[in-house]
Structures are given as C-alpha cells and as structure tokens.
Amino acid sequence: MEIDQEIFEEACDPLDQTVEYIELTLAEQAKILQFQQNVLKLVALGSDCDQVCEKLCLLEEQLLPNSIASVMLLDEAEQQLNVYVAPSIPQEAIIRLNGLQPGPTAGSCGNALYCQAPVFVGNTFTDSRWGDIRQIAIDFNICACWSMPIRGKGGRVIGSFALSSFEHRMPGSFHRKLLEIGSFIIGIVLEQRHINQQLHLAGKVFEHSTEGIMITDSHNIIVSVNLAFTRITGYESDEVVGKNPSLLASSHHEADFYQNMWHSINSLGHWQGEVCNKTRDGKLFFQWLSITAIMDNHDRVTHYLAVFLDITEKKQAEEVIWRQANFDMLTGLSNRNRFYDRLEQDIKIAAHNGQRLALMSIDLDRFKEINDSFGHATGDALLKAAGNRLLSNTRATDLLAHLSGDEFMLILNDVTDSDDIEQLADQILEKISLPFDLEGKLAYVSASIGITLYPDDAQHIETLLQYVEQAMYAAKAEGRNRWRYFTPAMQKAAEIRSRxxxxxxxxxxxxxxxxxxxxxxxxxxxxxxxxxxxxxxxxxxxxxxxxxxxxxxxxxxxxxxxxxxxxxxxxxxxxxxxxxxxxxxxxxxxxxxxxxxxxxxxxxxxxxxxxxxxxxxxxxxxxxxxxxxxxxxxxxxxxxxxxxxxxxxxxxxxxxxxxxxxxxxxxxxxxxxxxxxxxxxxxxxxxxxxxxxxxxxxxxxxxxxxxxxxxxxxxxxxxxxxxxxxxxxxxxxxxxxxxxxxxxxxxx
Structure with a gap:
C-alpha cells in the first residue's frame, strides 16, 4: 500500500506528544518506540491496510500478555460496528460482535463510539456499560476491555481499536500509550486506504471511460491519454505524450475558432463545443469537446483536462435524417419541405434587396404513359434523368425541387431580364424533348412550364404557387411542350372554376x-x-x-x-x-x-x-x-x-x-x-x-x-x-x- 508522504509524516510527528513519556520507564519507552518503528516500517514498505492492522494487533498482544486486540469499523450507514481485523478472536465471537450498535450499554467499543472518547472497563462482568453484550464476555472469558476511538479525516470517528484481557485489570500509562499509538496509526492507514481506493477508482474511470480523455501540462503538452482516446483517434499513448494536441487538428476550422476557444478557457476556466479533428490515418471525425483548466491552491494553471465524445455517427445519422427530411430520395433534388423553406427565405431576401424572383412549375407531359408502358422502374429512371437535365440548367443561386410524381419546381433568384427566363424555359423544353435512353429503352416526353414572378404577380407564397400552377395547366391545355406566364385571365378562370x-x-x-x-x-x-x-x-x-x-x-x-x-x-x-x-x-x-x-x-x-x-x-x-x-x-x-x-x-x-x-x-x-x-x-x-x-x-x-x-x-x-x-x-x-x-x- 503506497502512502502519501504528508500522511506518513503526520503519522510519525505527533505521536510523542500524545502521552507524557515522563510517566513511562525507559524500558517501556523503548518498547513503544520499537512498536512504533515496526508498524511504520510496514506502512513505508507498502503493505496493504489489512496486513498493517493485523500486524499492529499482534504486536499489541505481545506487549500485553494474556490479551487479544481487535479493530472494529462503522458500516457505510455509520449505524453498526463490524469486526475488521481480530487475528486472535475466535470466529464465533466475531460473528456475535458483528452488527454492534453504538450505545451506552454496548460494551467498551460501542461506548467509545457513542461517547467518542476512550473507554476503559476493568470488569466486564459487572460494569453496566457491558449490559447489552455481557453474555459474550462471559462465554469467551473477556474480563476487561479497553477501547480507543479511531478517527479519520477531519477527526471523524470511524471505528474503534481495543485490547481485551482475560484478567480483570485497568490500563496503565504504557498500555494507554500503546492504544493511542495504535488507533492513531490505524486511522492514518484507513484514511490512506480510502484515498488509494479513490485514486484506483479514478484511474479505472480514466482508463476505461467511453469518453476520450487527454491531460496536458500548463504549456499544453500532452502528459496522459486513456484507451478511449486511442480507440477514437488511432494514436497510441507513446505517440502523443510530449506533443501538442494540434496534431489532431483538421482544416475544418478557421484560426478565429481556436482563438475564441482559448479566450474562453483563459477567462472562464473552461470551454465546450463541437470540434472536427482528424484521426491518425487522416479521417475526419466530429467530437463534443470539453476543456477545463486545473488550478493549484494559488490559482495557477497546472494542467488542462480535455474530455471528448465521438459524435461522428450521430452527425452522420443527423445528416441522413436531414437529407431525408429535405431531399427527394429518388432524384436527389430538394423535396417539397426544403422547397417551401427556401422559397420563404428567398422571398424575404428579394423583398429586402428590392429584387425579383421567378417561379417555374415544370410538369412532364405523358409521363404516366411511360410509367404504364415500361413499368415503374423505368418511370423512376426517367424522373431521375429528367431531374439531372433540369439541374444542368440551373445556377448555384437557384433551387430545383422534385415535389411529387412528374412535378418539378424551380426558383430563379435575382431576375433582372425576362429574356433570361424565357431563354431558360426554351432550353428546358429542348433538353426534355430529347430521347431518354433507359437501359436500352427509348422514351420520349415533353414538358409544360408555368412561370410567375415576384413581386409582379403576387407577394405571398400561397398565391405565387397558385398562379404558377395555373400557368402550367394553361401551357398543358394549349397543347403541351410550351411555357406560359401567369396572366390575370388565368386567375379569373380559376375563380370561375372554384365557384x-x-x-x-x-x-x-x-x-x-x-x-x-x-x-x-x-x-x-x-x-x-x-x-x-x-x-x-x-x-x-x-x-x-x-x-x-x-x-x-x-x-x-x-x-x-x-x-x-x-x-x-x-x-x-x-x-x-x-x-x-x-x-x-x-x-x-x-x-x-x-x-x-x-x-x-x-x-x-x-x-x-x-x-x-x-x-x-x-x-x-x-x-x-x-x-x-x-x-x-x-x-x-x-x-x-x-x-x-x-x-x-x-x-x-x-x-x-x-x-x-x-x-x-x-x-x-x-x-x-x-x-x-x-x-x-x-x-x-x-x-x-x-x-x-x-x-x-x-x-x-x-x-x-x-x-x-x-x-x-x-x-x-x-x-x-x-x-x-x-x-x-x-x-x-x-x-x-x-x-x-x-x-x-x-x-x-
């Protein structure tokens, strides 16, 4: 058991001040010093807590003939005492002692915790403080029992250290000194055990955490990483320790991203956010990263702790969900949902900048005949090919969407010249009328196009969509394979139809x-x-x-x-x-x-x-x-x-x-x-x-x-x-x- 140097020094330093040595003979002082040396040697050599406590009990028993020593500890709820170490006490007695509840009649140990003070009983057969467990004293011939509280961090009582004698007697200065030293050392050892357990647990958490963990020094040089770090990044510990975390950086972020990150760390002590880094083999991965500055007692940075979660699959899943929500699975074009969102945004931009935009409704003529004649698979291939032809005629600022069936919609932004709209419409008609080679089957279709303008014809989305559909149906009614602008006459006809x-x-x-x-x-x-x-x-x-x-x-x-x-x-x-x-x-x-x-x-x-x-x-x-x-x-x-x-x-x-x-x-x-x-x-x-x-x-x-x-x-x-x-x-x-x-x- 490794023990902290400060704890070891604390164990040795105050022992001489506990009892006045002037009351002890030189021989007794020598025995106590030897006892103290033997126990602390065990501690210094790293013996575990059980071994130290057991050896301490045996040494105490040697120094007090015809006696047995025991260590009892409170349970986690601090309600009951249980035997921790008692090398010379019979197992039957240990079983009966376990579960002892501290109280005024619960024996020497129960009293020591109840009063949080040493308790010395010279005759357990008659002393009222042994009323609850007197039968144990009789059955195992425990005539006297001296108990000393064991204190942990902050002076909190955590158990008792006791010497029980097979003779009726009270302790002298020498025996009290032995009990005091023993309880003090046991308290230190138990406290160190707790610290070691916490450190061991922290180490296990660090090593086996599913989140990647990286610790750097105050100069941002990596000093430690865990297994999850290696699994996520592909870097082994010896490949990154001593290096700067920038070896993970990708070109995904600009310099101001990292400047803002460090500004937050230096001013607030922490930062968290989404980062795109690269693995050892150069693949990009996304992580949710949290960086915390670790300070010493003087508020100086000693280390930086970085904890990150690999969210690449989550990002990919979100991307799939986003694409499914915004793009048509057949043609790869924007779907109805994204079309409406984009049209709303483009109208706002056009209104703010005083611009015009055009809306085209493009419907494939006689598509149903192709679908029925050649089958739905061929019809789907035709829609995909037609979408690609339409897309080749659009600008980066425009949006082409496949709404349903054979219906496409095109948003043309920042329109300044009607000739450009008409030229594009003619190009679309020409491209769509060319034969489609669908796995050796030639298919012929044409297109009917309706056109409406914002803000010339209307200023609201619903009205624009109504007008562009009317224009498209007018083109279809006039013989197909043509385009038509919306006119007020079409609206009048639509109103008549509605009535x-x-x-x-x-x-x-x-x-x-x-x-x-x-x-x-x-x-x-x-x-x-x-x-x-x-x-x-x-x-x-x-x-x-x-x-x-x-x-x-x-x-x-x-x-x-x-x-x-x-x-x-x-x-x-x-x-x-x-x-x-x-x-x-x-x-x-x-x-x-x-x-x-x-x-x-x-x-x-x-x-x-x-x-x-x-x-x-x-x-x-x-x-x-x-x-x-x-x-x-x-x-x-x-x-x-x-x-x-x-x-x-x-x-x-x-x-x-x-x-x-x-x-x-x-x-x-x-x-x-x-x-x-x-x-x-x-x-x-x-x-x-x-x-x-x-x-x-x-x-x-x-x-x-x-x-x-x-x-x-x-x-x-x-x-x-x-x-x-x-x-x-x-x-x-x-x-x-x-x-x-x-x-x-x-x-x-």
Missing part, C-alpha cells in the same frame, strides 16, 4: 340536373331502339351550363362519381319504361368518366340492374380510347365485369385518340362511335369518307358495330349507309329530347 365546384356540390341535392335523350337510328331500317342519355345542368343564376364546361371540373373534383351514379339510376329507370313501350331490346347509352373507373364507383351497376329486373344489355357504357390506353388492373377488372354481366361497351369519339387494335380485341368492345369531326365534312370525294369506311370495315371484321355521331345532312346519312355503317345519331334525326318529347318522337 363552379362550389355550385356543383349542391346541384345534385337541389335537383338542378336533368337528362335529355338523343335517338340513335338504325340506318338500314330507320328504326330507333337506342338512345344516348345526355346530362344537362339548369343553374338557378346562369341558366343552362354546357357539359363541356362542368364535366371536366366535376372530374377534377371527383364530384363526377356521385353525378355518374345519378345518371345511371335515372337512365336505368327510363330504359325500364321504354322497354315496356318499345320492346325489350331498347338500350340507353350513358357516358362514364375514367375517374369513375379508378374509384370503382360503378362496380355495383350490374347488381343494380339485376335488382330492377333489367338485363345487362339494357345499358351501354360509353368510354374514351384514352381509358383503354391507361387500362390499369382496376379498369381491366371492371370492363371484364361489364362483359360478364352483359353490359355492352362503346368507344366514344373513336379516331381522335390513340386507336389500338390490341386494346379493342382485349376488352371485347361492342360499338365504335365515329367522332363527328370525321362526319362533319363527309362528302363522296372527301378523305373523311375513306377514313369512315376504313373504321367501319375494321370494326365489322372485329365483330363490332359502328355508330356515327353528328350526322346533320341527308348526304352524310346516305354515304354512311352505303358504307354499311350500322347506326347514326345527330340533328338530321333529332336533337336531344326530354323523356316526354322522346315519347312524342317515337310516336311519329
């Missing part, structure tokens, strides 16, 4: 819709056993509103689902009446929007017809070619369900979309309706006649019948009849009629 949506929401409940029926004439016989149901809206303020105006808005707002179901119910009831009047083969055609297919809102139509006692072929569902081109699993499933239920399907406006024989064969189409644009200019020598004849021939070869729309003249009707067209509808035969007027038409 229309609001009115549409209540139109159904208020009974403002009604149906008209246009006869479909069989050209060969001139008979009518078909009609098309056409919806009309009687607005209480604006009068009759054309379906061409409100149907697209109803589709965008998904109100078409409820409206479409209403049309089906009305047409079903009407066809039931007319089958009674005109024959069981009478049919009514209704138009069905693609939106209704995607929501599967019409999946119940077959069962509804069945409940009404109607055959499936009482209703013909008219769809557009675009729906077949975009035939998802949901669409395919519903079309096949119609076929199984006997509900017939017609392709409306055939020839104006993306005609494909494979789609026609796949879905068992019953009718093709030739669009009125081919019929309008139909003459014996026109190219439209050739197209109509080709459509009719093709349809018949595929087992389908043909209905011509928009027939207005007898010549058109005759040409179609000669071409073997099956049915026709148009003003030549009748305008759309109310149910009552239709009955009158049938009578004629």
């Amino acid at each position: 229309t949506v609001a009115d549409l929401r209540s139109a159904l409940a208020l009974g403002q819709f009604y149906l008209q029926y246009q006869p479909i004439v069989e050209l060969e016989s001139g008979k009518v056993h078909k009609a098309e149901a056409l919806i009309r809206w009687q607005h209480p303020v604006h009068g009759i509103i054309s379906p061409a105006e409100f149907i697209p808005i109803a589709e965008e707002s998904h109100l078409i689902i409820d409206i479409g179901n209403w049309v089906f119910q009305q047409a079903s009831r009407q066809v039931a009446c007319w089958q009674t009047a005109y024959g069981s083969d009478f049919q009514i055609s209704i138009n069905q929007s693609p939106v209704q297919f995607h929501g599967e809102s019409s999946a119940h139509w077959a069962s509804d017809l069945n409940r009404m006692g109607l055959e499936g072929n009482s209703i013909v569902v008219e769809i557009t070619e675009g729906l077949l081109l975009d035939a998802s699993e949901t669409v395919s499933r519903q079309l096949l369900a119609y076929r199984d239920a006997g509900i017939q399907v017609a392709i409306d406006d055939f020839g104006t979309g993306y005609s494909s024989l494979s789609y026609l064969k796949k879905f068992d189409i019953d009718y093709l309706k030739i669009d009125q644009s081919f019929v309008r200019n139909l003459t014996p020598d026109s190219s439209d006649r050739v197209l109509c004849e080709a459509i009719i021939t093709m349809a018949h070869r595929l087992g389908m019948k043909v209905i011509a729309e928009g027939v207005e003249t007898q010549q058109q009707g005759d040409i179609l009849k000669l071409a073997d067209c099956d049915y026709a509808q148009g003003y030549l035969f009748s305008r759309p009629l109310s149910a009552d007027a239709f009955a009158g038409f049938m009578l004629e």
Whole structure:
C-alpha cells in the first residue's frame, strides 16, 4: 500500500506528544518506540491496510500478555460496528460482535463510539456499560476491555481499536500509550486506504471511460491519454505524450475558432463545443469537446483536462435524417419541405434587396404513359434523368425541387431580364424533348412550364404557387411542350372554376340536373331502339351550363362519381319504361368518366340492374380510347365485369385518340362511335369518307358495330349507309329530347 508522504509524516510527528513519556520507564519507552518503528516500517514498505492492522494487533498482544486486540469499523450507514481485523478472536465471537450498535450499554467499543472518547472497563462482568453484550464476555472469558476511538479525516470517528484481557485489570500509562499509538496509526492507514481506493477508482474511470480523455501540462503538452482516446483517434499513448494536441487538428476550422476557444478557457476556466479533428490515418471525425483548466491552491494553471465524445455517427445519422427530411430520395433534388423553406427565405431576401424572383412549375407531359408502358422502374429512371437535365440548367443561386410524381419546381433568384427566363424555359423544353435512353429503352416526353414572378404577380407564397400552377395547366391545355406566364385571365378562370365546384356540390341535392335523350337510328331500317342519355345542368343564376364546361371540373373534383351514379339510376329507370313501350331490346347509352373507373364507383351497376329486373344489355357504357390506353388492373377488372354481366361497351369519339387494335380485341368492345369531326365534312370525294369506311370495315371484321355521331345532312346519312355503317345519331334525326318529347318522337 503506497502512502502519501504528508500522511506518513503526520503519522510519525505527533505521536510523542500524545502521552507524557515522563510517566513511562525507559524500558517501556523503548518498547513503544520499537512498536512504533515496526508498524511504520510496514506502512513505508507498502503493505496493504489489512496486513498493517493485523500486524499492529499482534504486536499489541505481545506487549500485553494474556490479551487479544481487535479493530472494529462503522458500516457505510455509520449505524453498526463490524469486526475488521481480530487475528486472535475466535470466529464465533466475531460473528456475535458483528452488527454492534453504538450505545451506552454496548460494551467498551460501542461506548467509545457513542461517547467518542476512550473507554476503559476493568470488569466486564459487572460494569453496566457491558449490559447489552455481557453474555459474550462471559462465554469467551473477556474480563476487561479497553477501547480507543479511531478517527479519520477531519477527526471523524470511524471505528474503534481495543485490547481485551482475560484478567480483570485497568490500563496503565504504557498500555494507554500503546492504544493511542495504535488507533492513531490505524486511522492514518484507513484514511490512506480510502484515498488509494479513490485514486484506483479514478484511474479505472480514466482508463476505461467511453469518453476520450487527454491531460496536458500548463504549456499544453500532452502528459496522459486513456484507451478511449486511442480507440477514437488511432494514436497510441507513446505517440502523443510530449506533443501538442494540434496534431489532431483538421482544416475544418478557421484560426478565429481556436482563438475564441482559448479566450474562453483563459477567462472562464473552461470551454465546450463541437470540434472536427482528424484521426491518425487522416479521417475526419466530429467530437463534443470539453476543456477545463486545473488550478493549484494559488490559482495557477497546472494542467488542462480535455474530455471528448465521438459524435461522428450521430452527425452522420443527423445528416441522413436531414437529407431525408429535405431531399427527394429518388432524384436527389430538394423535396417539397426544403422547397417551401427556401422559397420563404428567398422571398424575404428579394423583398429586402428590392429584387425579383421567378417561379417555374415544370410538369412532364405523358409521363404516366411511360410509367404504364415500361413499368415503374423505368418511370423512376426517367424522373431521375429528367431531374439531372433540369439541374444542368440551373445556377448555384437557384433551387430545383422534385415535389411529387412528374412535378418539378424551380426558383430563379435575382431576375433582372425576362429574356433570361424565357431563354431558360426554351432550353428546358429542348433538353426534355430529347430521347431518354433507359437501359436500352427509348422514351420520349415533353414538358409544360408555368412561370410567375415576384413581386409582379403576387407577394405571398400561397398565391405565387397558385398562379404558377395555373400557368402550367394553361401551357398543358394549349397543347403541351410550351411555357406560359401567369396572366390575370388565368386567375379569373380559376375563380370561375372554384365557384363552379362550389355550385356543383349542391346541384345534385337541389335537383338542378336533368337528362335529355338523343335517338340513335338504325340506318338500314330507320328504326330507333337506342338512345344516348345526355346530362344537362339548369343553374338557378346562369341558366343552362354546357357539359363541356362542368364535366371536366366535376372530374377534377371527383364530384363526377356521385353525378355518374345519378345518371345511371335515372337512365336505368327510363330504359325500364321504354322497354315496356318499345320492346325489350331498347338500350340507353350513358357516358362514364375514367375517374369513375379508378374509384370503382360503378362496380355495383350490374347488381343494380339485376335488382330492377333489367338485363345487362339494357345499358351501354360509353368510354374514351384514352381509358383503354391507361387500362390499369382496376379498369381491366371492371370492363371484364361489364362483359360478364352483359353490359355492352362503346368507344366514344373513336379516331381522335390513340386507336389500338390490341386494346379493342382485349376488352371485347361492342360499338365504335365515329367522332363527328370525321362526319362533319363527309362528302363522296372527301378523305373523311375513306377514313369512315376504313373504321367501319375494321370494326365489322372485329365483330363490332359502328355508330356515327353528328350526322346533320341527308348526304352524310346516305354515304354512311352505303358504307354499311350500322347506326347514326345527330340533328338530321333529332336533337336531344326530354323523356316526354322522346315519347312524342317515337310516336311519329
């Protein structure tokens, strides 16, 4: 056991002043000096505390024949005494002595702690101070017991040192001196043990701490590092001791960073913060570093203690989280969240500096067709490639974001010339229109771009975003592959649309819709056993509103689902009446929007017809070619369900979309309706006649019948009849009629 020099000197110095040596004989003085020398020699040689205390007890027993010595210590709660060392006391007695509570009748040792003073008992069998443990004295023949308190740091009593005799007797000066010296040395040794334990614990904490620890001297030269330091930095202790900590420094921080750090240490005595350093192999790592100046009793710096935690993984995790929160995982571009934050900041800067900025909404045209034709993996590759092309046209001060699907947004800062905006828009259109090579598959798309300006068009984010979307939709509506600035007319159209949506929401409940029926004439016989149901809206303020105006808005707002179901119910009831009047083969055609297919809102139509006692072929569902081109699993499933239920399907406006024989064969189409644009200019020598004849021939070869729309003249009707067209509808035969007027038409 190593002992501090000051503690050792303290142990030796005051011993001669404890008891007047004048009362001792020369022989007794010699024995005491020899005893003192033997014990302190053990201490000086580094014996552990147990060995010193045991040897001290044995030496005391030699100097007082027919006696036994013991050391008892308080427990951590300082409530009970337990035997620490008693080399000559039987184990049975030790067991009974353990747990002794200090008190006035708790024996010599219990009294010594209770009174915090020496206690000398010459007859334990009769002395009241041994009342609680007298049986122990009797059982082990302890006739007398002299106890001296053991004091620790600050004079605090921590235990007792006792000599117990097998004879009834009181101590003389010599024995008191022995007890005094013994208790004093034991106190010193125990105190040193506590210090050594603390130092050992501190050393273990230092060495095995998960935090890196570095200690430097007052000149900032490293004197010690722990294992965590080596693990984090890669430097072994012998590689850094004697060197300046600057060997860890990276180029991440400027000189003023370290100047501020040392200013804090010198003025406040400490500093903490995040530091980027480099390891032995040159890799950067981030640490949370705390530096404390260690002072001596004269407030002079003796050392600096640096404790740091490696936060590299935490920083990397934070970086990942930040990127996930601010960047699109597919394209690597800024996402919606970062776009909004950046737009808000850029508007503030533009307002402060009196600058303009432009906002571009870039939407890829016909991207869904690529996605459906080649698969989502190819669609994702196209989005990524398109993002890279767009990014190559942006400046460092601009921000390109991928918001969702095929929608990109571009912020152009400090715009001074509109020509620059338009030139960039043209470059974007040109780049996007170039073919995309996606793993050997060539894909072609274009872009529709909307542009709005701050503060020219608006000063608030929400309004700017609304305007730029309107401009983009205008570009798309005008034919795609072009750009358009926002104009007040677009806002007016948007306001009208908004009002229309609001009115549409209540139109159904208020009974403002009604149906008209246009006869479909069989050209060969001139008979009518078909009609098309056409919806009309009687607005209480604006009068009759054309379906061409409100149907697209109803589709965008998904109100078409409820409206479409209403049309089906009305047409079903009407066809039931007319089958009674005109024959069981009478049919009514209704138009069905693609939106209704995607929501599967019409999946119940077959069962509804069945409940009404109607055959499936009482209703013909008219769809557009675009729906077949975009035939998802949901669409395919519903079309096949119609076929199984006997509900017939017609392709409306055939020839104006993306005609494909494979789609026609796949879905068992019953009718093709030739669009009125081919019929309008139909003459014996026109190219439209050739197209109509080709459509009719093709349809018949595929087992389908043909209905011509928009027939207005007898010549058109005759040409179609000669071409073997099956049915026709148009003003030549009748305008759309109310149910009552239709009955009158049938009578004629």
